Amino acid sequence: MMRFDPPISRAPGARPSLRAAPGRPLPGTPRVNPFGAEDYSRAPDPARHPERHGARGWVAGHEPGESVYADDHGPAARAVGAGHARPALAAHDTGPRSARFGARAGPDPRASHGRAGQSAPGRAGTEPNAEVPAARSRARWRGRRSDRDPAPSRLTYRLNRLWLTPAVRRAVTVGLPVALVAFCVGVVVNDPVRRDAVNAIVKDMHTAFIDRPEFRIEGVAVPGVSPELRAAVEGRIDVAFPESSFRVDLEELRRAVIAIDAVAEAELRITGARALEIRLTEREPAVVWRDRSGLHLLDAEGHRIARLAARHARSDLLLIAGEGAPEHVPEALALLEAAAPVTERLRGLVRVGERRWDVVLDRDQRILLPESGAAAALERVMALDRAQDLLARDVAVVDLRLPARPVLRLSEGAVETLHSIRQMPE
Amino acid sequence: MTDPYKAQRTMRHMRRAAMQRGVIGILDIGTFKIAALVLRLDPSATPAQGSGVGQLAGQAGFRVIGAGTTRSRGVRFGEVAAMSETERAVRTALQAAQKMAQTRVDHVILCASGGGVRSYGLAGEVALEDTTVAEDDIARVLAACDVPDIGDGRQVLHAQPVNFALDHRTGLLDPRGQTGQRLACDMHLLTVDTAAISDLIQCLKRCDVELAGIASAAYVAGKSALVEDEQELGAACIDIGGGSTGVSIFIKKHMIYADSVRLGGDHVTGDISKGLRVDFATAERIKTFYGGVHATSMDDRDMIEIGGDSGDWEKDRRTVSRSELIGIMRPRVEEILEEVRGRLDAAGFEHLPSQQIVLTGGASQTPGLDGLAARILGQQVRLGRPLRVQGLPQAATGPAFSAAVGLCLFAAHPQDEWWDFELPTERYPARSLKRALRWFRDNW
Numbered sequence: 086m087m088r089f090d091p092p093i094s095r096a097p098g099a100r101p102s103l104r105a106a107p108g109r110p111l112p113g114t115p116r117v118n119p120f121g122a123e124d125y126s127r128a129p130d131p132a133r134h135p136e137r138h139g140a141r142g143w144v145a146g147h148e149p150g151e152s153v154y155a156d157d158h159g160p161a162a163r164a165v166g167a168g169h170a171r172p173a174l175a176a177h178d179t180g181p182r183s184a185r186f187g188a189r190a191g192p193d194p195r196a197s198h199g200r201a202g203q204s205a206p207g208r209a210g211t212e213p214n215a216e217v218p219a220a221r222s223r224a225r226w227r228g229r230r231s232d233r234d235p236a237p238s239r240l241t242y243r244l245n246r247l248w249l250t251p252a253v254r255r256a257v258t259v260g261l262p263v264a265l266v267a268f269c270v271g272v273v274v275n276d277p278v279r280r281d282a283v284n285a286i287v288k289d290m291h292t293a294f295i296d297r298p299e300f301r302i303e304g305v306a307v308p309g310v311s312p313e314l315r316a317a318v319e320g321r322i323d324v325a326f327p328e329s330s331f332r333v334d335l336e337e338l339r340r341a342v343i344a345i346d347a348v349a350e351a352e353l354r355i356t357g358a359r360a361l362e363i364r365l366t367e368r369e370p371a372v373v374w375r376d377r378s379g380l381h382l383l384d385a386e387g388h389r390i391a392r393l394a395a396r397h398a399r400s401d402l403l404l405i406a407g408e409g410a411p412e413h414v415p416e417a418l419a420l421l422e423a424a425a426p427v428t429e430r431l432r433g434l435v436r437v438g439e440r441r442w443d444v445v446l447d448r449d450q451r452i453l454l455p456e457s458g459a460a461a462a463l464e465r466v467m468a469l470d471r472a473q474d475l476l477a478r479d480v481a482v483v484d485l486r487l488p489a490r491p492v493l494r495l496s497e498g499a500v501e502t503l504h505s506i507r508q509m510p511e
Numbered sequence: 512m513t514d515p516y517k518a519q520r521t522m523r524h525m526r527r528a529a530m531q532r533g534v535i536g537i538l539d540i541g542t543f544k545i546a547a548l549v550l551r552l553d554p555s556a557t558p559a560q561g562s563g564v565g566q567l568a569g570q571a572g573f574r575v576i577g578a579g580t581t582r583s584r585g586v587r588f589g590e591v592a593a594m595s596e597t598e599r600a601v602r603t604a605l606q607a608a609q610k611m612a613q614t615r616v617d618h619v620i621l622c623a624s625g626g627g628v629r630s631y632g633l634a635g636e637v638a639l640e641d642t643t644v645a646e647d648d649i650a651r652v653l654a655a656c657d658v659p660d661i662g663d664g665r666q667v668l669h670a671q672p673v674n675f676a677l678d679h680r681t682g683l684l685d686p687r688g689q690t691g692q693r694l695a696c697d698m699h700l701l702t703v704d705t706a707a708i709s710d711l712i713q714c715l716k717r718c719d720v721e722l723a724g725i726a727s728a729a730y731v732a733g734k735s736a737l738v739e740d741e742q743e744l745g746a747a748c749i750d751i752g753g754g755s756t757g758v759s760i761f762i763k764k765h766m767i768y769a770d771s772v773r774l775g776g777d778h779v780t781g782d783i784s785k786g787l788r789v790d791f792a793t794a795e796r797i798k799t800f801y802g803g804v805h806a807t808s809m810d811d812r813d814m815i816e817i818g819g820d821s822g823d824w825e826k827d828r829r830t831v832s833r834s835e836l837i838g839i840m841r842p843r844v845e846e847i848l849e850e851v852r853g854r855l856d857a858a859g860f861e862h863l864p865s866q867q868i869v870l871t872g873g874a875s876q877t878p879g880l881d882g883l884a885a886r887i888l889g890q891q892v893r894l895g896r897p898l899r900v901q902g903l904p905q906a907a908t909g910p911a912f913s914a915a916v917g918l919c920l921f922a923a924h925p926q927d928e929w930w931d932f933e934l935p936t937e938r939y940p941a942r943s944l945k946r947a948l949r950w951f952r953d954n955w
Contacts, residue, residue: 235581236599237606243719245606249615 295331303327305361317345318363330355347390372414373399375406375433387414407436416459420444423463427476441486450476452483462488519667519930525723526922529618534576535723535922536608536616539915540601540711541624542586542754542777543873546907546915547604549577549612550922573923575902577612579604588754588773589625589728591710598717605718619720620922622914624728624755626707628668630769631659636695644677644686644694650932652696661702668708668727669701670929673765682763698929701727701769724922729757729769731917736871736895736910737761745863748895749851749888750913751872753777756847757914758854760863765926768858772850776874779843786839787831793819797836804844805879806837844877848887855888869895873911 237245247253273279304326307315321341324333335353342351342363350366368390370382380393382402389411393399403421410417417434420442424431427446435443442459444452454462462485469475475483479499484492495503529535530552537548550573581603585596609616635656639648653672661667675683677691686694708725715722733748742761750757754775760768779802784794801815813833821827860866868888870880875894885892897908897916907915 234599236603239602239717242602242606246609246615246719249609249613251614 295329297329300330301327301359302330302333302355302361303359305363306356307363307365310365310367314345314347314365314367317347318342318365321345322361326361333361346388349384370399370402372403372405372417374411375404376408383411383414385414385418387411403431404433405436406433407439409439410434410436413442417442419460420454420463423460423467426467426470430476446476450480450482453486455486455488458488465491516930516934519928522722522724523930525618525721526620526925529723532617534612534614534616534618536605536619536720537915537918537922538601538605538619538621538715539728539912539918540586540589540591540597540621540714541583541728541752541873541914542589542775543583543752544580544911545583545586545600545604546580546912547578547601547608548575548903548907548915548919549608549614549616550574550919551576551612552923573901573919575900575904575919576614577608577610578904578907579607579609579611580907581607583753586754589623589752589771590704590707591714594710594714594717598714601714601718605720617721618723619715620724620726620918621711621715621722622726622728622731622918623668623703623708623711624750624752624757624771624914625773626703627773628727628729628757628769628771629661629665629702630767631661631700631702632767633658633698633700634695635698636693638693639691642690642692644689644691646687646932648694649675649687649696650934652694653698653929653932654934656696656698658700661700664705665702666705666708667700668703668725669699669730669766671699671765671926672696672929673699673763673767699765699767701730701766703727724925726918726921727757727759727769728752728914729759729771730766731921732757732871732913733759733761733766733869733917734920735897735917736869736913737867739764741865741867741869744865744867746865746867746869747855747860748869748871748913749875749884751775751847751870751874752911752914753873756851756872756874758851758858760855760858760860762863768860770854770858772847772854774843774847774850775872776877778847779840779874779877782839782843783836787817787829787836789817789819790821793817798840801833801836802840803833803837803878804841804883806834806841810834810837840877841883844880844883845887848884852887865891867891867893869893871895871897871910871913873909875910 248257302324305319305322305324307318310318321344322338323341324338333355335355338361339351339353342348342353342365347368348365349368352364354362354364356362368384368388370390371385372383373393373396374381374383374389375396380396382390382393382399383405384390396404403417405414405417413436420434421428421431424444430446430448430450432445432447435445437443437453441456442454444454444463446452452463452466465488466475466483466485470477475493479496480493481496482492482494484494526535533552535550535552537546537550539546552573581600583597584600585591585593586600591597605616605619633656635652635654637648637652637655641648649672652675653670674681674697675686676695676697677683677686677689678693680691681695683689712722712725729748729750732750733742733746736748736750737746742764745760745762747758747760750759752775754773754777756772756775758768758770758772759766776798780791780794780798783789783798784791787794787797789797797815797817801813803810810833814830815833815836817827817829817831819827855861866889868884868891870884870892871894874880881892881894894910895913896910897913898920899908900916900919903912903916
């Protein structure tokens with residue numbers, strides 16, 4: 086049996102040879118035929134579906150001189166012209182069905198008409214392959230409605246246009262899922278029982294997390310301070326250890342610790358040893374202040390540190406007294422420095438009328454200082470003392486409240502002695 | 512004549528709206544096929560280098576993003592014969608094009624091949640009020656053209672100014688801004704049957720799209736199939752379609768004559784069908800694969816299987832020689848060409864400086880047609896294919912798509928027509944106010 090090969094190379098515009106089987110699109114022919122519509126966008130690739138292009142079956146099986154139409158599945162060329170009688174088949178359609186038509190190799194739906202001729206005598210011998218394609222075509226045709234109108238119905242057409250409208254498309258592809266998810270979430274959340282359950286679960290997970298031993302604080306450590314202060318600090322920290330570090334507000338603890346009078350500065354940190362370490366800077370006592378309620382220790386800025394039980398416990402410190410004295414502790418310390426020559430005799434400083442200082446020495450000697458320039462006035466007194474031993478004499482009060490007019494008040498005995506001396510006859 | 516003026520102005524507005532939206536549809540409702548294209552209009556776009564698409568001929572500025580064709584249904588001689596069938600076919604083509612473009616089309620430009628176009632040459636002349644020609648004067652001279660009686664039931668399809676003359680100077684393309692005393696113009700008027708056009712429009716309305724313009728198929732086929740020098744020096748474009756053959760004559764880049772012959776490839780197919788006693792589809796296939804117009808001795812020996820699926824084995828296994836087929840086809844093709852020859856003679860085509868004839872349209876693919884046409888129409892005959900435009904699928908670049916491609920050019924760069932100019936102010940009630948203003952300006 087001779088095998089018939091259609092010419093493969095041909096000038097693009099040339100007329101197809103009559104010997105070429107029309108069933109197979111010749112190389113160089115456009116995929117659309119001018120006589121029926123094709124979908125350019127989805128014309129099938131002949132290389133991918135070789136079996137649909139008549140590579141075997143009716144084309145390969147026939148011999149030269151024999152009609153290429155002898156077989157009952159119409160060769161593809163019939164589908165080309167079939168557009169006239171059945172525009173339904175050659176026209177555009179969507180989907181794989183039209184792709185088969187686009188290949189122009191689909192079996193003819195009306196093949197069943199011709200199948201009657203298959204039993205004609207003498208034909209069976211010429212077509213050894215006739216049975217297989219026929220069976221295949223029957224199977225292929227069973228599921229397809231051949232006479233369907235390819236034109237979209239008005240409704241389909243309108244829906245298609247609606248779908249191609251960008252706003253509608255976006256609304257359906259984006260808006261609708263978002264709305265759906267939002268609706269579902271809303272329905273779930275709207276039920277208080279579910280909401281509480283979800284909250285409880287979240288809370289449990291949160292608790293379980295922060296209660297892990299990695300975050301636990303076992304205790305508090307206050308290194309390098311006196312036991313009293315440590316007790317005071319521990320008394321201020323209102324945390325029941327062990328406790329998770331997430332539940333400890335360090336800033337608040339620090340404020341509580343700083344509220345202790347004796348503490349100047351506090352540094353809190355959670356150490357690797359799962360302890361809350363508090364480093365304290367204590368206030369340094371500078372003076373002792375006596376008021377009506379008793380004795381208090383003050384630091385150099387006048388901040389109260391602690392109550393003092395007895396003066397002799399801190400006899401090294403300056404004693405100050407009077408209302409408003411703590412606010413002027415720095416001035417008092419300056420006066421103490423100015424009074425250095427008489428330090429042994431110094432009993433203390435008294436704030437008078439909340440405006441000026443008296444320096445009290447032993448033997449009830451007082452130096453009354455002015456409101457301003459007190460240190461300078463005291464240094465004048467010290468200079469007088471150095472020059473004339475003023476304070477060693479029987480002077481009760483050195484009054485410098487008016488710096489321009491210093492006044493000395495003698496003690497009573499001295500006054501009498503002075504009178505008696507003056508009245509002694511010469 | 513105000514009514515077509517208004518209708519065409521409305522279509523111009525639609526076209527402008529489509530330009531703003533950037534998408535416009537092209538619909539060529541032919542007798543054999545319906546082609547729909549979707550254009551994306553982008554006036555700033557330039558074609559890629561080396562793509563073979565030129566800048567100058569107006570094919571820049573848009574891109575074909577969707578195409579769909581379908582077998583035409585319910586159309587005869589380019590006119591709607593069965594409205595619902597045509598509507599279905601239009602829907603099929605439009606939906607396919609929209610699907611390929613992935614966008615919806617709301618404005619469509621249509622071309623009409625049927626309706627018996629008739630062309631008239633009009634002339635008008637006005638005296639200029641000012642010595643300088645203004646836009647206003649163009650409108651006046653166009654309105655001053657004396658319109659012949661175009662007959663009942665016909666309407667104006669094109670009214671294109673083809674020539675302007677200022678005093679003794681003629682051949683002006685754009686007289687605006689030039690000085691003179693008298694302005695004259697020649698206008699080419701194309702009329703069609705109102706019923707044929709309104710049927711097409713009705714079809715479009717039922718497909719939910721707005722009509723943004725309508726053009727004669729002969730005109731747009733000439734725009735796309737004639738190259739620039741042919742349009743300039745004078746040429747005729749013969750668009751041989753399925754049911755009708757359009758004739759348009761161009762000179763100086765303007766169409767000066769258009770006509771149509773109600774014969775086409777379908778008549779050839781019908782002859783084959785009758786002669787060989789086969790159905791129309793089979794005849795179409797035989798014509799496509801084996802058709803021709805020149806028989807040689809070889810053709811006597813070329814036996815064609817007629818085929819068919821009538822169920823009668825003997826009938827379906829007939830053979831016919833190719834000479835017989837050619838013997839059937841050739842007289843009909845000759846008849847078509849002779850009709851065209853008559854139209855060209857009536858139009859005075861022989862007086863043009865260049866008498867190039869370009870055959871295009873689906874039926875122009877008949878082998879040997881150019882040789883036959885050269886005998887009947889004249890020596891300068893060539894087969895024309897449409898201009899290359901961006902994005903057009905390879906399958907839609909054949910001569911059958913000349914009108915569709917020309918319609919793309921028409922959509923992107925329409926020629927100025929009568930309705931592109933404002934009506935002269937004399938027709939408005941604002942005239943008295945304007946005259947008062949003019950008096951004021953002249954006297955103060």
